[in-house]
Amino acid sequence: MTEIDTLQDANGLSERRPVEHQVGAEAMIQITDMNKWFGSFHVLRDITLTVHKGERIVVCGPSGSGKSTMIRCINRLEEHQAGSIVVDGIELTEDIKKIDMIRREVGMVFQHFNLFPHLSVLENCVLAPIWVRKEPRRQAEERAMALLERVKIPEQAKKYPGQLSGGQQQRVAIARALCMNPKLMLFDEPTSALDPEMIKEVLDVMVQLAESGMTMVCVTHEMGFAKTVADRVVFMDDGQIVEQAPPSTFFTNPTSDRTKLFLSQILKH
Amino acid sequence: MAQTPTTGAAAETFRPIAPRPPPSSAVGPLRWARDNLFSSPLNVILTLIGLYLVWLIVPGVIDWAILSADFTGSTRDDCPSDGACWVFILQRLDFFIYGFYPDAERWRVDVMFLMLAAVLVPQFIPGFPARGRTWLGIFGLTLYPVITGVLLLGGLFGLPFIETGKWGGLMLTLVLSYVGIVAALPIGILLALGRRSSMPVIRTICVIFIELWRGVPLISVLFMASVMLPLFLPEGVNFDKLLRALIGIVMFQSAYMAEVIRGGLQGIPKGQYEAASALGLGYWRSTALIILPQALKMVIPGIVNTFIALFKDTTLVLIIGLFDILGTVQAAIVDPAWGRVAVEGYVFAAFCFWVFCFGMSRYSQGLEKKLHTGHKR
Numbered sequence: 001m002t003e004i005d006t007l008q009d010a011n012g013l014s015e016r017r018p019v020e021h022q023v024g025a026e027a028m029i030q031i032t033d034m035n036k037w038f039g040s041f042h043v044l045r046d047i048t049l050t051v052h053k054g055e056r057i058v059v060c061g062p063s064g065s066g067k068s069t070m071i072r073c074i075n076r077l078e079e080h081q082a083g084s085i086v087v088d089g090i091e092l093t094e095d096i097k098k099i100d101m102i103r104r105e106v107g108m109v110f111q112h113f114n115l116f117p118h119l120s121v122l123e124n125c126v127l128a129p130i131w132v133r134k135e136p137r138r139q140a141e142e143r144a145m146a147l148l149e150r151v152k153i154p155e156q157a158k159k160y161p162g163q164l165s166g167g168q169q170q171r172v173a174i175a176r177a178l179c180m181n182p183k184l185m186l187f188d189e190p191t192s193a194l195d196p197e198m199i200k201e202v203l204d205v206m207v208q209l210a211e212s213g214m215t216m217v218c219v220t221h222e223m224g225f226a227k228t229v230a231d232r233v234v235f236m237d238d239g240q241i242v243e244q245a246p247p248s249t250f251f252t253n254p255t256s257d258r259t260k261l262f263l264s265q266i267l268k269h
Numbered sequence: 270m271a272q273t274p275t276t277g278a279a280a281e282t283f284r285p286i287a288p289r290p291p292p293s294s295a296v297g298p299l300r301w302a303r304d305n306l307f308s309s310p311l312n313v314i315l316t317l318i319g320l321y322l323v324w325l326i327v328p329g330v331i332d333w334a335i336l337s338a339d340f341t342g343s344t345r346d347d348c349p350s351d352g353a354c355w356v357f358i359l360q361r362l363d364f365f366i367y368g369f370y371p372d373a374e375r376w377r378v379d380v381m382f383l384m385l386a387a388v389l390v391p392q393f394i395p396g397f398p399a400r401g402r403t404w405l406g407i408f409g410l411t412l413y414p415v416i417t418g419v420l421l422l423g424g425l426f427g428l429p430f431i432e433t434g435k436w437g438g439l440m441l442t443l444v445l446s447y448v449g450i451v452a453a454l455p456i457g458i459l460l461a462l463g464r465r466s467s468m469p470v471i472r473t474i475c476v477i478f479i480e481l482w483r484g485v486p487l488i489s490v491l492f493m494a495s496v497m498l499p500l501f502l503p504e505g506v507n508f509d510k511l512l513r514a515l516i517g518i519v520m521f522q523s524a525y526m527a528e529v530i531r532g533g534l535q536g537i538p539k540g541q542y543e544a545a546s547a548l549g550l551g552y553w554r555s556t557a558l559i560i561l562p563q564a565l566k567m568v569i570p571g572i573v574n575t576f577i578a579l580f581k582d583t584t585l586v587l588i589i590g591l592f593d594i595l596g597t598v599q600a601a602i603v604d605p606a607w608g609r610v611a612v613e614g615y616v617f618a619a620f621c622f623w624v625f626c627f628g629m630s631r632y633s634q635g636l637e638k639k640l641h642t643g644h645k646r
Contacts, residue, residue, distance in 0.1 A: 075546075075547055077546060100549050103546065103547060103548070103549040107547075108544075108547040110540060110543065110544065110547075112538075114538075114541060114543060115544070116541065116545075116559055117642055118566065118642055127548070127550075128548035128550060131550060131554050132548065132550060132554075160642035162642055163642075176548075177547075177548075
């Protein structure tokens with residue numbers, strides 16, 4: 001326990017209580033027996049995972065364990081070859097219309113931000129609402145400004161991504177995803193490319209988002225974040241889900257020896 | 270001592286050192302000359318050789334082109350001095366600009382020039398409203414070629430028909446290169462996208478098209494267009510020689526353009542495609558809004574390079590009997606009434622080309638600067 005507390009201190013999250021919220025009974029994501037290969041390499045093996053509405057899942061595991069690939073299958077940035085993925089009642093198939101419908105409802109934040117460097121922060125945020133949701137520009141800009149306010153960088157709206165720090169860029173990326181009013185947010189190692197001083201500002205925004213009741217799936221190594229925010233921690237290794245449990249059980253009483261090994265490795269320092 | 274973390278006592282306040290200007294010995298023209306011209310013995314020698322060459326060449330050129338040159342008059346007899354006979358250029362200027370276009374109809378060409386200036390000049394004025402600039406640009410790329418085509422060709426709205434065989438000089442050069450540039454860019458973009466398409470049929474067609482046109486010299490393309498093509502067409506079907514040359518130039522240059530643009534497309538990180546997809550943007554929207562703006566910006570130097578090459582390549586239409594500006598100059602300098610004016614003629618033609626190519630080069634540099642959105646270095 002003390003080891004975990006030390007980790008939390010590093011990110012200043014230990015003062016927070018685990019976030020109170022309601023988890024719905026309806027499934028937001030239903031992954032059943034999903035398999036994926038890169039060529040002949042079997043990256044994901046028999047993945048079965050249910051995420052309920054309002055639930056916050058943290059996915060962790062060593063690098064190369066397939067956690068990023070799995071999360072990228074949820075909005076079809078990667079194609080799965082067997083099994084099924086149902087997001088918000090729509091099954092992901094090759095049907096491009098269905099893929100677009102799902103992508104409209106699912107926001108994604110990447111490790112390397114992937115902001116559009118030729119557009120200003122505000123333009124980054126309003127692009128998809130205007131072109132995909134067909135919103136009037138005025139309305140889209142008003143909401144974008146409100147969201148930039150929420151991630152605490154409204155004063156950067158006219159700047160270009162290249163002029164911002166990594167932490168600011170990642171917060172813009174979160175605001176950009178939120179501008180589409182998503183029902184589900186996917187985070188693919190959002191703090192891995194950031195300097196230590198900037199990790200906290202991004203995690204703060206993510207905690208705040210969790211408090212608002214957003215359904216979230218986060219691939220992250222921030223165990224402090226997992227402890228405070230997650231309803232369930234999913235541990236992956238070698239392309240499969242080894243164990244999933246609420247953080248209290250996961251960190252203190254893991255069942256699998258692989259999980260124990262992993263936890264002992266990351267909590268050593 | 271103060272730098273080490275204090276444990277018990279109050280921490281010392283961190284005060285950043287205020288920035289200071291560099292010492293005066295590190296700036297100024299003398300310093301610049303020492304750093305760049307006389308920094309080493311070899312550099313000193315090279316500088317002196319350079320200065321000697323300048324002294325050798327520049328006074329002679331100035332003397333020939335300006336000091337001993339003749340500017341006024343109307344015939345060869347008005348050029349008695351050793352210098353350049355600019356009288357010849359001035360007297361034949363109409364021919365160099367309009368070719369064989371009938372005198373009475375030359376206002377139509379003037380309108381074309383004026384409209385071109387109206388489209389282009391605001392693009393160089395920094396203070397011009399951006400919206401107006403954009404609309405002028407769109408007009409220049411779409412309506413302008415159509416309007417100009419109708420205007421120059423005539424046969425409509427009571428304008429007498431002027432066959433393209435009478436077009437010539439600077440006007441023909443501009444028509445060829447403008448149409449070439451305006452048509453080659455979009456076709457090149459489509460070809461580049463097609464070559465990277467995931468659909469094998471489209472990809473193969475684009476690869477074959479690009480490699481075919483890139484693999485032959487422009488001269489042979491023009492010969493094919495002017496001599497061979499009519500042989501293959503059914504009898505009675507005959508379309509204009511200028512149009513055939515234009516199509517040849519456009520096809521040829523669009524293949525080059527496609528490869529330049531493909532270079533830009535390959536420079537776009539995968540994350541940009543993924544971010545666009547994740548936001549629900551489809552192929553065409555993400556291409557038009559995210560990928561192309563960045564890819565084109567990245568390859569502006571390459572695109573302008575192709576434009577400049579195209580502009581100069583238009584002189585090759587000479588071999589199929591069309592007289593561009595160089596063609597008209599060559600036709601004029603053999604006129605025995607003017608004696609030896611070849612140098613003046615070629616210098617004038619070179620100067621015309623240089624003005625346009627340098628303009629394009631400057632424009633592209635300005636554009637690059639304007640579109641730069643990262644940290645200024």
